[in-house]
Structures are given as C-alpha cells and as structure tokens.
Amino acid sequence: MSGPLARLRGAADRAAEAVSVALLAAMFAAFVLQIVSRYLFDAPLGWTLELCLTTWLWLVFWTSAFVLGERDHVRFDVLYLSGGRRLRRAFALAAALAILAGFLASLPATLDYITFYRIKHSATLHIRLDWVFSVYGLFAVAMVVRYLVRSWRLVRGETTDEDAEAGA
Known part of the structure; x- marks a missing residue:
C-alpha cells in the first residue's frame, strides 16, 4: 500500500x-x-x-x-504451528470466523447495555456511564471490522502475519 x-x-x-x-x-x-x-x-x-x-x-x-496488531495479542498456537501452511490457514480462518461470529452476536446486547447506561453517572466525577462504557462498543465494532477483513484476506489466499513470520 x-x-x-x-x-x-x-x-x-x-x-x-x-x-x-x-x-x-x-x-x-x-x-x-x-x-x-x-x-x-x-x-x-x-x-x-x-x-x-x-x-x-x-x-x-x-x-x-x-x-x-494481530501478532501483539496473546495466542495459544502450539497446535496451529504444528501444521502445514494450508492447515494453518484453515485454523486462522476458523478462528477469525468464530471471533467474528461471537462479536457480531454480542453487538446488539452490547450496544443496548451501553445506551441503557445513559441514565446513570459515575460516583465522583459524574460522567455519564454510557460515555465511560462506549469504548467497549468501539472495541467490539473494531473487532468485527478487523476479523471481517482478516477472514476475507484468508479466503483470498493472501499471506498471513504468521506466514510472513515463518518466511513463507
């Protein structure tokens, strides 16, 4: 790019x-x-x-x-690293789709919870709690976008971070 x-x-x-x-x-x-x-x-x-x-x-x-980035997060990759390139891509796609599905499924309840808190304020600073917790909504939406893009790239066969690290 x-x-x-x-x-x-x-x-x-x-x-x-x-x-x-x-x-x-x-x-x-x-x-x-x-x-x-x-x-x-x-x-x-x-x-x-x-x-x-x-x-x-x-x-x-x-x-x-x-x-x-993706490589900055904690990963449990013993099984993942034991496989070949195709198996790793399949694992990565399955993980990305599972994370995407989980965040998409939780998004309506998350946004409902955040908007519910517009009626409450923090104890000492008196900040509306929907503002305090809105960062989780941003996080959830960012994860949906990140794993949608990651899934798309994996389906298209683009090189993953793990492939680049392994020199593939």
Missing part, C-alpha cells in the same frame, strides 16, 4: 497511538496526585481513583482495538 491511502493509514495509526499515550499519561498523573495527596497531605482524593479506573478501561480497549 502506498500513496495517499498509506499516508492516511499512517496518520490514523499515529493518532490512535497518541490517544493511548494521552490516556496513559492522564492515568499516571492521577495516580501520582493520589499518592501525593494521600501520603504527603493526608487528604485522599476520591476522584483520582475513578479517573484511574476510567482511563485504564479506555486505555485497554482503545489500544486493543486501534493500536495492537
């Missing part, structure tokens, strides 16, 4: 990484503020815990959806 599409993809990747960095920085700053407030001034701040939890939630799902 080259040209304008590659530049757009690179810019989107850098923006996703910048969001992850900002979330981690906000979480770390709240964590340090809580330590200083609690142990130096003996005045704990309740909102810092909630901010740490919320930024952690967003950091995990945002980064998993938009920053990490």
Whole structure:
C-alpha cells in the first residue's frame, strides 16, 4: 500500500497511538496526585481513583482495538504451528470466523447495555456511564471490522502475519 491511502493509514495509526499515550499519561498523573495527596497531605482524593479506573478501561480497549496488531495479542498456537501452511490457514480462518461470529452476536446486547447506561453517572466525577462504557462498543465494532477483513484476506489466499513470520 502506498500513496495517499498509506499516508492516511499512517496518520490514523499515529493518532490512535497518541490517544493511548494521552490516556496513559492522564492515568499516571492521577495516580501520582493520589499518592501525593494521600501520603504527603493526608487528604485522599476520591476522584483520582475513578479517573484511574476510567482511563485504564479506555486505555485497554482503545489500544486493543486501534493500536495492537494481530501478532501483539496473546495466542495459544502450539497446535496451529504444528501444521502445514494450508492447515494453518484453515485454523486462522476458523478462528477469525468464530471471533467474528461471537462479536457480531454480542453487538446488539452490547450496544443496548451501553445506551441503557445513559441514565446513570459515575460516583465522583459524574460522567455519564454510557460515555465511560462506549469504548467497549468501539472495541467490539473494531473487532468485527478487523476479523471481517482478516477472514476475507484468508479466503483470498493472501499471506498471513504468521506466514510472513515463518518466511513463507
């Protein structure tokens, strides 16, 4: 991939990484503020815990959806690696279709759950909980798109990440 599409993809990747960095920085700053407030001034701040939890939630799902690649996730691939190229492609396609089916099946309930929480707010920061949990909806949609594309590429016979790593 080259040209304008590659530049757009690179810019989107850098923006996703910048969001992850900002979330981690906000979480770390709240964590340090809580330590200083609690142990130096003996005045704990309740909102810092909630901010740490919320930024952690967003950091995990945002980064998993938009920053990490297929090879960055934990895999149990002993059986997968024992097979030849065709068997590995079949395993990869079966796994991609199973993940796609699972996320597609859970998407309506996920979105319903998130929209239900628009009536509730967090305890100390008073953030609407649908905003807090919306990152999981983004994650679920991103996984549907990712595994739809992965399935399509596997069906077309394109080289997988695992094939490239093995030098095939």
